[in-house]
Amino acid sequence: QKEVEQDPGPLSVPEGAIVSLNCTYSNSAFQYFMWYRQYSRKGPELLMYTYSSGNKEDGRFTAQVDKSSKYISLFIRDSQPSDSATYLCAMSAGGTSYGKLTFGQGTILTVHP
Amino acid sequence: DTGVSQNPRHKITKRGQNVTFRCDPISEHNRLYWYRQTLGQGPEFLTYFQNEAQLEKSRLLSDRFSAERPKGSFSTLEIQRTEQGDSAMYLCASSQQGWGTDTQYFGPGTRLTVL
Numbered sequence: 001q002k003e004v005e006q007d008p009g010p011l012s013v014p015e016g017a018i019v020s021l022n023c024t025y026s027n028s029a030f031q032y033f034m035w036y037r038q039y040s041r042k043g044p045e046l047l048m049y050t051y052s053s054g055n056k057e058d059g060r061f062t063a064q065v066d067k068s069s070k071y072i073s074l075f076i077r078d079s080q081p082s083d084s085a086t087y088l089c090a091m092s093a094g095g096t097s098y099g100k101l102t103f104g105q106g107t108i109l110t111v112h113p
Numbered sequence: 114d115t116g117v118s119q120n121p122r123h124k125i126t127k128r129g130q131n132v133t134f135r136c137d138p139i140s141e142h143n144r145l146y147w148y149r150q151t152l153g154q155g156p157e158f159l160t161y162f163q164n165e166a167q168l169e170k171s172r173l174l175s176d177r178f179s180a181e182r183p184k185g186s187f188s189t190l191e192i193q194r195t196e197q198g199d200s201a202m203y204l205c206a207s208s209q210q211g212w213g214t215d216t217q218y219f220g221p222g223t224r225l226t227v228l
Binding site: 004006008036041042043044045046049088090099100101102103104105106 | 117144146148153154155156157158161163168169171204206215216217218219220221222224
């Protein structure tokens with residue numbers, strides 16, 4: 001079983017919809033949680049970064065972390081066709097392991113006009 | 114552009130050949146990472162450097178793989194005796210060590226195809 005599980009989708013939504021992306025994890029040592037966006041044949045781009053449990057909002061994006069359930073989410077409001085990409089969750093334990101990110105499989109999102 | 118750069122962007126090679134990739138991190142970043150990403154999967158950690166010291170290596174990094182960061186600036190990743198299973202996107206990321214975890218910025222990747 002992988003340390004981080006992410007539904008690969010694909011997910012297709014109409015423009016303007018609210019998108020919910022999720023990851024679950026098994027390693028209770030994870031303390032730092034990130035969401036990356038990756039366009040086709042490009043490197044991942046950092047969207048959101050959260051430490052421990054709680055919510056964080058940045059424009060149309062909201063990241064939520066529930067450490068008790070080992071579950072993280074990314075919400076995209078008013079989705080746009082330009083949001084079409086693969087969304088990757090990533091996590092790290094901090095401490096001596098904080099150089100290493102463990103990624104989910106990625107969810108492919110398509111927002112159609 | 115002051116982001117992470119990687120060269121070459123694409124590499125096609127025959128099985129058994131050696132290949133070398135280069136990564137140039139963001140100039141003030143002291144940490145550098147290599148990841149490998151296969152089609153439909155998320156990146157998998159390979160190794161990372163703090164300045165010129167290689168601090169962690171994944172079990173994925175077999176003895177055919179070697180990485181260096183000789184002066185704490187750019188890094189090279191060499192794969193010897195390539196196999197078809199080495200075909201993947203090789204991603205480099207850099208960060209500046211700070212409190213807690215560090216924010217990693219990724220390059221565009223080098224796509225390797227082994228025939």
